Structures are given as structure tokens and as C-alpha cells.
Amino acid sequence: MEFNLDNILRENIKTLKPYSSARDEFKGKEGIFLDANENSFGSPLNENYNRYPDPMQLDLKDKLSKIKGLPIQNIFLGNGSDEAIDILFRAFCEPGKDYAIICPPTYGMYEVSAGINDVAILKVPLLPETFQLDTANILKAINNNTKLIFFCCPNNPTGNGVKWNDIKTILENFSGIVVIDEAYINFAKYRSLIPELLNYPNLVILQTLSKAWGLAGLRIGMAFASEPIIDIFNKIKPPYNINAVSQKLALKALDNIEQINAWIKEIVSEREILSAELQNLSFVQKVYPSDANFILVKTNDPQTIYNYLVAKKIIVRDRSKVELCEGCLRITIGTKEENKNLVYILKSYK
Numbered sequence: 001m002e003f004n005l006d007n008i009l010r011e012n013i014k015t016l017k018p019y020s021s022a023r024d025e026f027k028g029k030e031g032i033f034l035d036a037n038e039n040s041f042g043s044p045l046n047e048n049y050n051r052y053p054d055p056m057q058l059d060l061k062d063k064l065s066k067i068k069g070l071p072i073q074n075i076f077l078g079n080g081s082d083e084a085i086d087i088l089f090r091a092f093c094e095p096g097k098d099y100a101i102i103c104p105p106t107y108g109m110y111e112v113s114a115g116i117n118d119v120a121i122l123k124v125p126l127l128p129e130t131f132q133l134d135t136a137n138i139l140k141a142i143n144n145n146t147k148l149i150f151f152c153c154p155n156n157p158t159g160n161g162v163k164w165n166d167i168k169t170i171l172e173n174f175s176g177i178v179v180i181d182e183a184y185i186n187f188a189k190y191r192s193l194i195p196e197l198l199n200y201p202n203l204v205i206l207q208t209l210s211k212a213w214g215l216a217g218l219r220i221g222m223a224f225a226s227e228p229i230i231d232i233f234n235k236i237k238p239p240y241n242i243n244a245v246s247q248k249l250a251l252k253a254l255d256n257i258e259q260i261n262a263w264i265k266e267i268v269s270e271r272e273i274l275s276a277e278l279q280n281l282s283f284v285q286k287v288y289p290s291d292a293n294f295i296l297v298k299t300n301d302p303q304t305i306y307n308y309l310v311a312k313k314i315i316v317r318d319r320s321k322v323e324l325c326e327g328c329l330r331i332t333i334g335t336k337e338e339n340k341n342l343v344y345i346l347k348s349y350k
């Protein structure tokens with residue numbers, strides 16, 4: 001199916017003249033800067049924090065570009081993935097008219113962000129138990145006002161990946177944008193879909209520094225897409241959306257890739273150990289296979305177990321009210337110590 005960005009871009013965004021900041025208009029690093037109404041005397045923090053940060057985060061993108069094997073022009077950085085999700089709605093969905101498809105159970109922010117933007121959501125649930133895509137019903141649900149389809153792979157809260165063939169079917173039969181949220185890709189056995197950006201101009205991939213990279217507090221999310229789509233993201237974002245401290249610390253953190261890779265390996269190995277341990281407990285009905293840094297566990301009595309754990313100062317996520325996750329708790333993989341503790345405490349339940 002033909003994808004034409006102009007056909008799906010909102011008219012107000014097409015004609016929008018973006019804000020041009022002082023740092024957009026003069027990019028040099030040397031000189032007397034009297035252009036941005038900053039405090040020229042300095043910052044109380046002995047750092048250059050009196051200066052506005054790079055609006056395009058070029059140093060950080062340069063480093064990410066090498067790690068991800070993707071040109072800078074194909075990278076957008078947001079104040080968390082949440083900002084990228086919000087921008088997708090604002091760029092492509094006419095409030096009160098267009099809509100997006102999501103496949104629950106999945107990440108809650110797609111629906112919240114749609115709601116904030118007054119964009120209707122059409123839900124095509126994942127298939128029960130396997131949590132794979134119901135491609136036939138997704139294709140049926142698409143019409144001229146469908147602008148976005150969100151897939152989360154590996155999916156939160158189920159932990160599984162969705163089949164590439166199913167995603168491909170949608171990509172090839174939809175003239176809107178397919179968003180693949182890869183927040184947990186570092187923990188999966190399969191690779192990111194980044195190389196597919198070359199084949200699919202309607203593909204947007206989301207990743208984040210919040211999970212494997214251990215930088216949830218810095219709020220840095222990434223969107224990867226064709227250059228024209230990234231240009232639209234940049235047109236809409238607030239001028240200085242990533243603050244100077246986050247840019248600086250993330251740049252430093254990205255040098256620790258060996259540490260991150262070692263942690264990922266350990267988390268994956270702990271995930272398998274914990275899954276096996278939990279499977280042995282009498283009140284656990286099922287531990288779903290996971291490609292993420294958490295596991296979905298079906299139990300007889302989720303609320304009581306949740307409260308029991310809270311009383312023991314262990315906090316997990318109760319997902320038992322979520323459709324298709326009845327009875328389920330979502331448990332993040334902790335350190336070896338923490339996981340041992342969890343199992344020890346669960347063994348004395350009842």
C-alpha cells in the first residue's frame with residue numbers, strides 16, 4: 001500500500017512555522033553570547049548551566065548513532081518515550097476525527113496520550129495466552145481515519161515478542177504509521193527492527209534509556225524513523241526538550257556499554273532462574289515466557305499475594321484487573337539477592 005506522509009500529516013502541522021531558538025539561529029561555540037537572555041555572570045552550580053542546552057542534542061545523537069548504526073537524521077530524542085508518543089498523536093491524528101489502533105494488554109501510555117489529544121483508540125486485543133497479534137481483525141479495523149497502529153515488542157505487561165511476519169503484514173497493508181515500541185529490546189533473543197527502516201517508510205521505532213541503560217531518572221526516549229518523519233518530530237517538540245544535565249550525564253553513561261551488556265546478560269539469566277523457581281510454587285498457575293526484564297505470573301489469588309508481598313516490603317505490579325491478564329502479577333527482575341529474597345518469602349506464603 002502506498003505511503004504518503006503528506007496524506008497523513010495534519011494540516012496545522014504542515015503549515016506550522018516552528019519556533020526558532022537563539023541556539024538554532026547561531027550554532028558557534030565561541031563568542032560573547034548576548035542572544036538568549038541568559039545570565040551572563042554564570043550559574044550558581046559552577047557549571048555552564050546558565051546556558052541553554054543544544055536543542056538538537058547533537059553530541060548525544062552522534063554517540064547513539066554509532067551504537068545504533070543509524071544516521072543522526074533518523075534519530076529523535078524525547079523527554080522519555082512518552083514525549084515521542086505524544087508527538088505522534090499531535091502530528092498525525094486530527095482530534096475528534098482520526099484514531100489509533102492498539103492491541104491490549106499493552107503499555108498504558110498509548111491510550112492515555114490518545115485521550116489527552118482527544119484521539120479515539122480502537123482496541124484489537126492480542127490473542128489469549130499466546131499474546132500474538134490478531135492480524136485479521138487489525139486489518140478489518142483499519143479505515144481512512146486510522147493514522148497510527150502501536151505494537152509493543154517485547155510487549156509490556158506480557159513480556160513476549162510479536163511475530164515479525166504479522167508486523168510485516170500490517171506494515172504492507174496500512175497507509176498510516178506503524179509504531180513499534182522496543183523499550184525492552186535489549187533483553188530479547190531477537191534483534192531490533194531498526195534495519196527495516198530502510199524498507200518501510202511508514203515505520204517508527206521507539207526505544208528508551210530508561211530500562212536496560214539504567215537511566216529512567218534522566219528521561220530520555222528515542223524515536224527512529226525516516227528523515228521526513230524525524231523532521232516532523234523536531235518541528236513539534238519544545239525547543240529545549242532534553243535538559244543540559246540529562247544530555248551531559250547520558251553522554252557519559254553511553255561509554256559504559258560493557259557494564260550495561262554485562263547487566264543485561266545477568267538480568268536475562270536471572271529471569272530464567274526466577275521463572276523456573278516461581279513455576280514450582282503451588283499457587284502459581286503459569287509463568288509466561290518473557291523477552292523482557294520482567295515476567296508475568298498467573299496465580300490463584302493475585303491481590304492477597306500482592307498484599308502479602310507489600311507487607312514484606314516487596315512491591316510488584318498487580319495486573320490482575322487487566323483484560324487477558326486475569327490473575328496476573330508483573331514482576332521486574334531484580335538483583336540476584338532481591339530475586340532470592342522474593343522466592344524465599346513466596347515459599348512461606350500460606
Ligand SMILES: *Cc1c(COP(=O)(O)O)cnc(C)c1O
Nearest residue numbers: 080081082107156183208210221
Ligand atoms: C517503560 C516503557 C517505556 C519507557 O518510557 P520512558 O518514557 O522512555 O521512560 C516505553 N514503552 C514501554 C512499553 C515501556 O514499558
